[in-house]
Amino acid sequence: MAEELVPVYIMGKRYDVPPGLTIMKAMEYAGYRLVRGVGCRAGFCGACATVYRLAGDYRLRVGLACQTVVEPGMYLAQIPFYPAPRAQYDITKLQPTFATLVSLYPELLRCLGCGTCTKVCPQELDVKDIMARAMRGDIAGVADKSFDCIMCGMCVSRCPAEEAQYNIFILARRLYGRYIAPRAQHLAKRVQEIEAGLYDQDIQRLKSLSNTELRQLYNSRDIEPE
Amino acid sequence: MEWDGKMGYPPEMRESIKKVEATRPARLHETFPMMSPQEKEDILRRFHPDYIASAFREIRIGPNKGDRTPHELADLLEGRPLIDPDALDLEQIDYDTDVLVIGGGGAGSAAALLAREQGAKVIIATKLRHGDANTMMAQGGIQAADKENDSPAIHYLDVMGGGHFVNDPDLVEALVRDAPMVIQWLESLGCMFDKEPDGTMITIHGGGTSRKRMHSARDYSGAEIMRTLRDEVRSHPEDITVLEFSPAIELLMDEKGQVAGAVLQNLETGEHLVVRAKATIIATGGSGRLHYQGYPTTNHYGATGDGLVLAYRVGARLAFIDTMQYHPTGAAFPEQILGLLVTEKVRGLGAQVVNADGEQFVFPRETRDVEASAIIRECVERGKGVRTPTGMVGVWLDSPMIDMIHGPGTIARALPAMVRQFARFGIDITKEPMLVYPTLHYQNGGVAIKPDGSTGIPGLFVAGEASGGVHGRNRLMGNSLLDVVVFGRRAGRAAGQRAKEARLGRLTLEHVRAWNQQLAQAGLLETAKPSPQVLPDYTRKIR
Ligand SMILES: Cc1cc2nc3c(=O)[nH]c(=O)nc-3n(C[C@H](O)[C@H](O)[C@H](O)COP(=O)(O)OP(=O)(O)OC[C@H]3O[C@@H](n4cnc5c(N)ncnc54)[C@H](O)[C@@H]3O)c2cc1C
Ligand code: SF4
Ligand code: SF4
Ligand code: FES
Numbered sequence: 001m002a003e004e005l006v007p008v009y010i011m012g013k014r015y016d017v018p019p020g021l022t023i024m025k026a027m028e029y030a031g032y033r034l035v036r037g038v039g040c041r042a043g044f045c046g047a048c049a050t051v052y053r054l055a056g057d058y059r060l061r062v063g064l065a066c067q068t069v070v071e072p073g074m075y076l077a078q079i080p081f082y083p084a085p086r087a088q089y090d091i092t093k094l095q096p097t098f099a100t101l102v103s104l105y106p107e108l109l110r111c112l113g114c115g116t117c118t119k120v121c122p123q124e125l126d127v128k129d130i131m132a133r134a135m136r137g138d139i140a141g142v143a144d145k146s147f148d149c150i151m152c153g154m155c156v157s158r159c160p161a162e163e164a165q166y167n168i169f170i171l172a173r174r175l176y177g178r179y180i181a182p183r184a185q186h187l188a189k190r191v192q193e194i195e196a197g198l199y200d201q202d203i204q205r206l207k208s209l210s211n212t213e214l215r216q217l218y219n220s221r222d223i224e225p226e
Numbered sequence: 227m228e229w230d231g232k233m234g235y236p237p238e239m240r241e242s243i244k245k246v247e248a249t250r251p252a253r254l255h256e257t258f259p260m261m262s263p264q265e266k267e268d269i270l271r272r273f274h275p276d277y278i279a280s281a282f283r284e285i286r287i288g289p290n291k292g293d294r295t296p297h298e299l300a301d302l303l304e305g306r307p308l309i310d311p312d313a314l315d316l317e318q319i320d321y322d323t324d325v326l327v328i329g330g331g332g333a334g335s336a337a338a339l340l341a342r343e344q345g346a347k348v349i350i351a352t353k354l355r356h357g358d359a360n361t362m363m364a365q366g367g368i369q370a371a372d373k374e375n376d377s378p379a380i381h382y383l384d385v386m387g388g389g390h391f392v393n394d395p396d397l398v399e400a401l402v403r404d405a406p407m408v409i410q411w412l413e414s415l416g417c418m419f420d421k422e423p424d425g426t427m428i429t430i431h432g433g434g435t436s437r438k439r440m441h442s443a444r445d446y447s448g449a450e451i452m453r454t455l456r457d458e459v460r461s462h463p464e465d466i467t468v469l470e471f472s473p474a475i476e477l478l479m480d481e482k483g484q485v486a487g488a489v490l491q492n493l494e495t496g497e498h499l500v501v502r503a504k505a506t507i508i509a510t511g512g513s514g515r516l517h518y519q520g521y522p523t524t525n526h527y528g529a530t531g532d533g534l535v536l537a538y539r540v541g542a543r544l545a546f547i548d549t550m551q552y553h554p555t556g557a558a559f560p561e562q563i564l565g566l567l568v569t570e571k572v573r574g575l576g577a578q579v580v581n582a583d584g585e586q587f588v589f590p591r592e593t594r595d596v597e598a599s600a601i602i603r604e605c606v607e608r609g610k611g612v613r614t615p616t617g618m619v620g621v622w623l624d625s626p627m628i629d630m631i632h633g634p635g636t637i638a639r640a641l642p643a644m645v646r647q648f649a650r651f652g653i654d655i656t657k658e659p660m661l662v663y664p665t666l667h668y669q670n671g672g673v674a675i676k677p678d679g680s681t682g683i684p685g686l687f688v689a690g691e692a693s694g695g696v697h698g699r700n701r702l703m704g705n706s707l708l709d710v711v712v713f714g715r716r717a718g719r720a721a722g723q724r725a726k727e728a729r730l731g732r733l734t735l736e737h738v739r740a741w742n743q744q745l746a747q748a749g750l751l752e753t754a755k756p757s758p759q760v761l762p763d764y765t766r767k768i769r
Contacts, residue, residue, distance in 0.1 A: 022562045028764040035493045039358030040526045042566050044449055047358050067650055170457050174416030182425030190372040190406040202379035207395045218387040223436045
């Protein structure tokens, strides 16, 4: 099936590529052997943030190169790295409070609420709202709402207040996970039991079984119902 | 916007979807029978990629001489080193450290943190960015026997059975004993596991588990673990230096026969860097990007099996490198996401696997190897697959059934990442099925290790997907994330301890010279492929 190629402009230079490719594959088709701007190729790692414009449209758009299909006349450039400040901390010495967030990221309070970050987030997170939660000290809310953040840096690149949103978010998630979410009691108990050697005998017994005996045991083991 | 490109299913495929829709009401009440043990064995032999003899060959030189492995890996193991030992000045040391960790995924990050706890100065050298790794991509979860009705011994039995009883028992013991400790460590670092309001871990079944012990963090389990470990590494810049875009391309040894660091290559400038280290940990992950037998893969861009090549050249033995895991449901359409993982959860929620005529042909929750083989048989032998415009073939995973079984909105709630993924290409998986075909997922084997990650080569440790033995011939879902953290920590601790005592001699690349000689003697030097591969080459090839 002969396909019409579509023109795309990679950093201003025209290439004709088959329609339907992702930006990433289009770049490879054009001859790029990628080093930067590529990681998981599946929308999980945030390595491939790309900005683009479409013909006849003034708006600047963003997308993940591995997840966005090329369109004719697309003008694009990757932003594989964007410098964002990260505060230094020892998670074991913090408190899960608003004061912690602000002392580590004082610029948090400079957020204008403009919403540019929400507009550019390829994960469709309401970044502005999450920042507002951070400014209220709602650490649980930040942790919950920012969970799908892949730390691609697009919000940082466009923020007029020069915030480091994703670094604030991961701090909040770690504070939540360590201090606010209740610890699993059954887990602590099991760790103690193991350390006390409670299961050593059972495991040694299994290790001493012949292959046939082990198979028999395996095939007759009871399975917890769904 | 005018443009609709190749969005959604083309008319030919829609014809088949109509048949799937036509049989759906009846299928909702049908259960396809599970295969008998005999049938399973038979279908594996006839259709599983591991049994395609022509796809494998014997390795001709090195510690695993005579063992079988896929051609693609054999070619690299018998490869020609990228550096010329006579052209590199080893007196000029760019970095001197206690512990060098090669690979910034889950295993490497855990190892670095534990080596640091031993007082070591650590360098992590990684190929792409820190965290651009298979660990980041795991969705399903991580196993640990921490519930009342479960125990490390029960977990042990599951792991052995899953691996076909050939796993290294000492490694399995380490895996299951450490598991609860590891989950607790991650919890204390701030990992947000799914919990009940009282803190009880929410755990579910995975393929081959006899207890519900799969812990998750929504469907970003690996990402949550990876970014937490990465953030913790970043909290110790005085002790841990991360060198990104700096893959190791050869190990260094000293005159006493110890591994003593590595030669890195700056991917951007091409410059070689000499790192001298008292202990070295390979944590380079898997090799899906070698596309064994032409399969697409779920793996990240850097999964090219480099660590196996480096370890092999200093004399380390590899184990179980004749078995790879093919996930039964990789995306077969659209082309843009070919090979991408469609999580097991879709079948777990009731979606059936059906052919071009809308008929079931396999129980949807067979083990991964059996399920994959049945899909291959349906397409290859029976010709009942669906062909895509680019010539791929696949079968339907009938996702809309899920909402019919569990109520409208279930798919959107339980599989948001999947819905988003397909919606980007104009496919609504709540209304239309997904086309799937097996995809290359996991390297079951790797460098043989001891429970402390050591390899028998002084100074060399290996952890994570690059190692082999703990999973035997088949890894169960959720045991790999576990393996990565358990053995990453163990290797890190052991390497940190070793660094306190090790005394290095003069650095040498004598092993590279010796390797070249072996190649020459076997008559392979001329034809040998340069290795490690470092990056796949997709220029003008669409994958
Ligand atoms: C899509 C997907 C889903 C999965 N789901 C699950 C799941 O639900 N549960 C589960 O338990 N397991 C799952 N797995 C498997 C599991 O995620 C991996 O096996 C595991 O995370 C591997 O960890 P690792 O640290 O060994 O390797 P990786 O995380 O892959 O890290 C290896 C690192 O080494 C780097 N590297 C490679 N070569 C070099 C070199 N020459 N020099 C320097 N650095 C190098 C790589 O770039 C990478 O950063 C999944 C895997 C995939 C791909
Ligand atoms: S772009 Fe910056 S200033 Fe604007 S809402 Fe987002 S964080 Fe605040
Ligand atoms: S919040 Fe920012 S860093 Fe996170 S995914 Fe959205 S744009 Fe990317
Ligand atoms: S390459 Fe990882 S998100 Fe695109």
